[in-house]
Amino acid sequence: MAFKIIEGCVNCWAxxxxxxxxxxxxxxxxFLIDAHTCTECAGDYADPQCASICPVEGVILDGLGVxxxxxxxxxxxxxxxxxxxxxxxxxx
Amino acid sequence: MELKVQTQGGCASSGCGSSADRLAHLPEAIRAxxxxxxxxxxxxxHHYARMHVAVAPxxxxxxxxxxxxxxCANESRPGVVSELLTPDQAVKKVLAVxxxxxxxxxxxxxxxxDPLANPERTLETFRQLAEKAPDIRLCVSTNGLxxxxxxxxxxxxxxxxVTITINCVDPDVGAKxxxxxxxxxxxxxxxxxxEILIRRQQEGLEKLxxxxxxxxxNSVLIPGVNDEHLKEVSRVVKAxxxxxxxxxxxxxxPEHGTFYGLMGQRSPTSAELTxxxxxxxxxxxxxxxxxxxxxxxxxxxGEDRGQEFTLDKIEHLEIDYAAAMQKxxxxxxxxxxxxxxxxxxxxxxxxxxxxxxxxxxQPKPAEPRPVLMAVATTGGGVIDQxxxxxxxxxxxxxxxxxxxxxGTRQVDLYCTGSDTCxxxxxxxxxxxxxxxxxEAVLCARIGYEPWGKLEAAGITPNGEHALEPIEEAVAxxxxxxxxxxxxxxxxxASERLSA
Ligand code: SF4
Ligand code: SF4
Ligand code: SF4
Numbered sequence: 001m002a003f004k005i006i007e008g009c010v011n012c013w014a015x016x017x018x019x020x021x022x023x024x025x026x027x028x029x030x031f032l033i034d035a036h037t038c039t040e041c042a043g044d045y046a047d048p049q050c051a052s053i054c055p056v057e058g059v060i061l062d063g064l065g066v067x068x069x070x071x072x073x074x075x076x077x078x079x080x081x082x083x084x085x086x087x088x089x090x091x092x
Numbered sequence: 093m094e095l096k097v098q099t100q101g102g103c104a105s106s107g108c109g110s111s112a113d114r115l116a117h118l119p120e121a122i123r124a125x126x127x128x129x130x131x132x133x134x135x136x137x138h139h140y141a142r143m144h145v146a147v148a149p150x151x152x153x154x155x156x157x158x159x160x161x162x163x164c165a166n167e168s169r170p171g172v173v174s175e176l177l178t179p180d181q182a183v184k185k186v187l188a189v190x191x192x193x194x195x196x197x198x199x200x201x202x203x204x205x206d207p208l209a210n211p212e213r214t215l216e217t218f219r220q221l222a223e224k225a226p227d228i229r230l231c232v233s234t235n236g237l238x239x240x241x242x243x244x245x246x247x248x249x250x251x252x253x254v255t256i257t258i259n260c261v262d263p264d265v266g267a268k269x270x271x272x273x274x275x276x277x278x279x280x281x282x283x284x285x286x287e288i289l290i291r292r293q294q295e296g297l298e299k300l301x302x303x304x305x306x307x308x309x310n311s312v313l314i315p316g317v318n319d320e321h322l323k324e325v326s327r328v329v330k331a332x333x334x335x336x337x338x339x340x341x342x343x344x345x346p347e348h349g350t351f352y353g354l355m356g357q358r359s360p361t362s363a364e365l366t367x368x369x370x371x372x373x374x375x376x377x378x379x380x381x382x383x384x385x386x387x388x389x390x391x392x393x394g395e396d397r398g399q400e401f402t403l404d405k406i407e408h409l410e411i412d413y414a415a416a417m418q419k420x421x422x423x424x425x426x427x428x429x430x431x432x433x434x435x436x437x438x439x440x441x442x443x444x445x446x447x448x449x450x451x452x453x454q455p456k457p458a459e460p461r462p463v464l465m466a467v468a469t470t471g472g473g474v475i476d477q478x479x480x481x482x483x484x485x486x487x488x489x490x491x492x493x494x495x496x497x498x499g500t501r502q503v504d505l506y507c508t509g510s511d512t513c514x515x516x517x518x519x520x521x522x523x524x525x526x527x528x529x530x531e532a533v534l535c536a537r538i539g540y541e542p543w544g545k546l547e548a549a550g551i552t553p554n555g556e557h558a559l560e561p562i563e564e565a566v567a568x569x570x571x572x573x574x575x576x577x578x579x580x581x582x583x584x585a586s587e588r589l590s591a
Pocket of ligand 1: 003018019020021022023024033037038039040041048049050051
């Protein structure tokens with residue numbers, strides 16, 4: 001099992017220095033987690049470090065492919081609100 | 093009768109709310125430290141340049157006014173950068189800029205994230221610069237969470253100034269500003285997060301002050317969230333020895349994708365900002381010329397020469413450190429000599445009313461009301477800028493007693509580009525919003541279209557005083573309005589201003 005970084009990551013560097021297993025790769029277009037190296041922080045920390053500091057919702061998936069920080073969980077912006085605002089901006 | 097024009101001593105381009113007065117209460121040692129720092133001394137920003145390098149993208153907290161999509165080339169505001177540098181690249185860039193712009197005195201690291209959240213990159217940059225360019229002062233901005241643990245190390249380099257962003261001292265207020273922090277390897281939310289952050293900020297402030305480092309406190313004014321509370325913040329940080337408090341307006345446009353932007357939190361009006369700055373002023377220095385620069389800004393305040401110094405342009409430059417430092421010393425000594433020279437006497441300071449009077453006005457039943465006027469100037473004390481080119485306006489209050497500099501209002505905070513962030517139209521609207529409360533705008537020239545829109549918004553454009561000294565022109569316009577009977581007494585005016 002391993003965590004995964006997907007599209008949407010803004011390459012902010014917050015996660016990389018925290019990873020106890022040096023599993024995070026500063027790749028382009030976005031950072032990646034080496035699945036063989038990631039331990040899900042087991043034995044080191046109670047919470048997965050990358051997902052605990054990542055500021056972008058939905059870009060880190062756990063071993064089951066579920067976003068650790070689902071929409072709305074970090075920013076407090078309700079997803080409907082975000083969608084509505086995006087539509088509004090696009091329509092301008 | 094003489095119309096007194098306050099030129100608040102010390103500023104070469106007249107009428108700047110000068111540091112000389114406001115920082116007068118500070119000990120000599122501190123004044124020496126801020127004398128040539130463009131961000132800390134209002135006077136210095138006319139003479140000296142600064143630059144920021146973006147080496148620190150990570151952050152350990154979340155603010156509701158921030159999002160981490162930090163590379164929009166069309167935005168000019170804190171947190172926005174177009175090029176992220178490694179410490180080595182940053183050092184190279186600083187040396188190149190400091191060789192090309194000898195007025196450069198200050199290098200700051202201000203993000204785009206929190207420079208102390210990922211301290212290796214920030215400290216490595218400082219370490220190299222302290223060694224290679226010892227004449228450049230270093231400063232850093234932080235949210236304060238990691239600060240207390242790093243004070244000792246920061247003090248090893250040429251760090252004389254630290255800016256801490258403190259938006260609250262009450263965790264209940266904090267919970268409305270910070271959704272989470274990363275602390276002791278966990279994400280912590282809500283009031284508890286705010287409590288820890290506040291404690292750490294205060295601890296950092298105290299430690300820095302104890303070490304003799306100058307601390308400036310930045311606060312973001314968020315209407316309905318911390319507006320009243322900021323007076324308390326100002327009291328507390330001042331009591332603990334912060335030497336300058338800088339209250340900045342919230343920037344919250346939906347297109348920036350921040351919580352506040354998307355949830356409809358409004359930005360303060362310019363009038364609200366000024367009122368709060370006044371309320372916080374007390375006997376503490378307040379900063380009113382902050383431009384909320386990008387985290388990779390280069391040059392004089394309000395200007396951005398970053399494009400001249402991109403990595404590809406500086407890569408192959410050979411820099412002669414010693415020669416560059418020598419040149420800086422010479423240029424800066426010249427600047428100081430000019431600043432020390434006695435100021436022009438009464439000419440700029442007193443405008444004889446007789447000289448601008450036309451028809452003697454009818455005696456007025458009551459005191460004519462004061463008027464706020466905005467001025468487009470490039471900074472030399474004269475009205476010399478095209479309305480459409482102004483990125484900031486200087487605001488003056490004219491009354492029968494005097495002409496007083498109130499502050500600077502920027503219009504370039506939200507967007508400077510046109511393709512993604514709206515049209516010239518929106519830009520004009522932003523300008524009009526920034527001029528809220530002003531009844532006239534004095535500029536060198538102005539286009540036909542903005543002219544009409546300004547008039548419709550109740551602001552009279554005036555291009556008749558191009559290239560004249562600001563205070564004299566403002567006084568002249570005021571006089572003209574007075575003579576024309578446009579200045580109803582105070583009672584009637586407040587109605588109009590609030591309308
Ligand atoms: S879950 Fe832990 S081990 Fe895996 S990448 Fe994230 S920080 Fe590294
Ligand atoms: S913290 Fe999140 S956004 Fe930042 S680099 Fe890591 S995965 Fe990407
Ligand atoms: S501290 Fe700075 S970078 Fe971090 S969330 Fe707040 S504004 Fe953004």
